[in-house]
Amino acid sequence: MSLPRIAVDAMGGDEGVGVMVSGAALARRRHDRFKFLLVGDEERIKRALDSHPNMREASEILHCEDVVAGDEKPTQALRRAKTTSMGLAINAVKRGDAGAAVSAGNTGALMAMSKLALRTMPGIDRPALAALMPTLEDHDVIMLDLGANTECDARNLVQFAIMGAAYSRIVTGSDAPRVRLLNIGTEDTKGTESLQAAxxxxxxxxxxxxxxxxxxxxxxxxxxxxxVVVTDGFSGNIALKAIEGAARFVTDLLKDAFRSSVRSKIGFLISRPATELLRHHLDPNNHNGAVFLGLNGVVVKSHGSANAAGVANAVAVAARLLEEDLTHRIAADLAELGEDRLRDHGNGIVYK
Structure with a gap:
């Protein structure tokens, strides 16, 4: 059984059409149920498809030459939502022409366009950007928000926890994922009023x-x-960049150490299986595909510098969320909590 097709913003990202089409093709080789709406310059997309015959019958092209620049302000990009490859990919989800959208383009523009076109789910005040990160165990950890909302109150954090847990149940298979709030300490007395109230x-x-x-x-x-780790977008983005920087620091340090002498080079050959495992575990392409949770539709953000394997992972994330009906899971959890009976009161939460 085939899934709803996935709209791919073929023009987004650092490498553009070639990598986006190659990534979609790789995803389809792994899962032949995938079908695509490739949005972008038709001539360039067709040239890219020549190298991937498995994509021809599974893809439709929506021609578009206008692209959202990487440094473009979201407000500027919104004005061209109906003419850019990013905007048209999102609108395909809104119209029902695609089940999900994947883009490696400007994150702020993607969030703004997605929120305007798809709107937030009932019971959700703000969508959040969630991503998978590796751990020492066999499962990944989900972290949100990673930059969509720089300031969050307690109500937002509670909603993020519900959305993150619904996503985690799909990824980990756990019936009750372990959820924690990011804080400066683990003691109950630590943190801001919003953290305490949440x-x-x-x-x-x-x-x-x-x-x-x-x-x-x-x-x-x-x-x-x-x-699931829950936080505001400001702290979450800082934490994410620090983790990514630390991973690059460790890998670069190991490279320099192994090149320092003949003995070190011999040691590298002996330990190569372990270092290759480490490299694979820390490679962001293997965890690519951040999700805008809380929208009436599935939108996945691929890293701008992702290679074909990374784009394929982002496509697989979108497909899995469609297959597992993430939005329905979130709606059911919100109903269980009774979010419709809550309102803001300063930094806290009180009943109506």
Missing amino acids: ATRLREATGLALRFEGFVEADKINRGNVD
């Missing part, structure tokens, strides 16, 4: 398909003892 609400909530286990510090995110 923690109180999550502790008191019953019937949710998650286990709230308090706070987590940034150095424990990748240890494997938490499934």
